[in-house]
Amino acid sequence: xxxxxxxxxxxxxxxxxxxxxxxxxxxxxxxxxxxxxxxxxxxxxxxxxxxxxxxxxxxxxxxxxxxxxxxxxxxxxxxxxxxxxxxxxxxxxxxxxxxxxxxxxxxxxxxxxxxxxxxxxxxxxxxxxxxxxxxxxxxxx
Amino acid sequence: xxxxxxxxxxxxxxxxxxxxxxxxxxxxxxxxxxxxxxxxxxxxxxxxxxxxxxxxxxxxxxxxxxxxxxxxxxxxxxxxxxxxxxxxxxxxxxxxxxxxxxxxxxxxxxxxxxxxxxxxxxxxxxxxxxxxxxxxxxxxxxxxxxxxxxxxxxxxxxxxxxxxxxxxxxxxxxxxxxxx
Numbered sequence: 159x160x161x162x163x164x165x166x167x168x169x170x171x172x173x174x175x176x177x178x179x180x181x182x183x184x185x186x187x188x189x190x191x192x193x194x195x196x197x198x199x200x201x202x203x204x205x206x207x208x209x210x211x212x213x214x215x216x217x218x219x220x221x222x223x224x225x226x227x228x229x230x231x232x233x234x235x236x237x238x239x240x241x242x243x244x245x246x247x248x249x250x251x252x253x254x255x256x257x258x259x260x261x262x263x264x265x266x267x268x269x270x271x272x273x274x275x276x277x278x279x280x281x282x283x284x285x286x287x288x289x290x291x292x293x294x295x296x297x298x299x
Numbered sequence: 300x301x302x303x304x305x306x307x308x309x310x311x312x313x314x315x316x317x318x319x320x321x322x323x324x325x326x327x328x329x330x331x332x333x334x335x336x337x338x339x340x341x342x343x344x345x346x347x348x349x350x351x352x353x354x355x356x357x358x359x360x361x362x363x364x365x366x367x368x369x370x371x372x373x374x375x376x377x378x379x380x381x382x383x384x385x386x387x388x389x390x391x392x393x394x395x396x397x398x399x400x401x402x403x404x405x406x407x408x409x410x411x412x413x414x415x416x417x418x419x420x421x422x423x424x425x426x427x428x429x430x431x432x433x434x435x436x437x438x439x440x441x442x443x444x445x446x447x448x449x450x451x452x453x454x455x456x457x458x459x460x461x462x463x464x465x466x467x468x469x470x471x472x473x474x475x476x477x478x479x
Contacts, residue, residue, distance in 0.1 A: 222336050224454050226419040226439050229372050230379040242439045242452035269325045282330035
């Protein structure tokens with residue numbers, strides 16, 4: 159009887175391990191969480207049209223936060239950086255025009271192997287970026 | 300028998316904690332400017348009395364090549380240069396300790412074998428003086444052990460390493476590096 163319970167325990171352990179967040183079906187390559195909500199966390203608008211200045215500010219902010227820049231593409235307006243501090247965060251920021259007077263900045267990041275889907279890290283990033291460009295990061299719909 | 304069940308329950312709890320811990324959220328301070336960030340910026344930056352940041356970037360590339368780094372990314376318009384090198388991470392002290400621990404416990408202890416060092420150099424025109432440029436480097440490393448696992452992933456914070464880089468950059472440009 160007790161041996162049965164112990165065996166059941168081990169089976170449960172195996173199931174838990176197997177169902178852990180590490181194992182992801184290959185379908186995740188082309189799918190993700192609710193796009194609309196996530197995009198609103200990850201995006202801010204700034205009242206400037208100076209794209210190069212914004213890209214340079216993004217680079218400076220990433221350096222301030224301890225990132226090393228992996229890629230910088232001015233034509234595409236994309237910057238990618240990695241932070242190592244006992245963990246690994248990889249972040250990409252894309253800057254593109256929004257109307258005649260604004261720039262849209264979108265960030266997305268991975269913490270180790272997991273995509274960051276909570277709002278707080280993005281809020282913190284945009285607060286740091288806003289300080290660097292002396293502009294207020296505005297929420298977009 | 301009851302004890303066995305308790306042990307099993309304990310093990311189950313530990314596994315659940317570890318499994319869920321794998322999904323742990325991002326550290327609170329990961330995207331916050333640290334109180335020390337200004338101090339770090341000072342250590343990592345130098346002023347050069349030239350507006351020619353492209354020349355500084357080229358000099359930076361040659362210094363990094365002298366040091367054995369391979370250029371991974373460069374963008375002159377944005378003033379970015381990233382380079383890396385893979386070097387030996389074996390440490391005699393660590394190997395000796397691992398051998399002793401292995402002998403005592405009977406199970407092999409992993410030892411660090413290789414590290415990848417990544418350097419990122421960014422040039423900016425100085426905000427205070429348009430005729431001057433500011434060079435900033437950030438360095439980090441990832442150490443892998445003989446089992447292929449990452450044993451350490453960390454920023455390099457030692458002031459002397461940054462000083463040594465800027466001394467070489469000054470030599471390459473014949474310009475004096477001034478602290479910001």
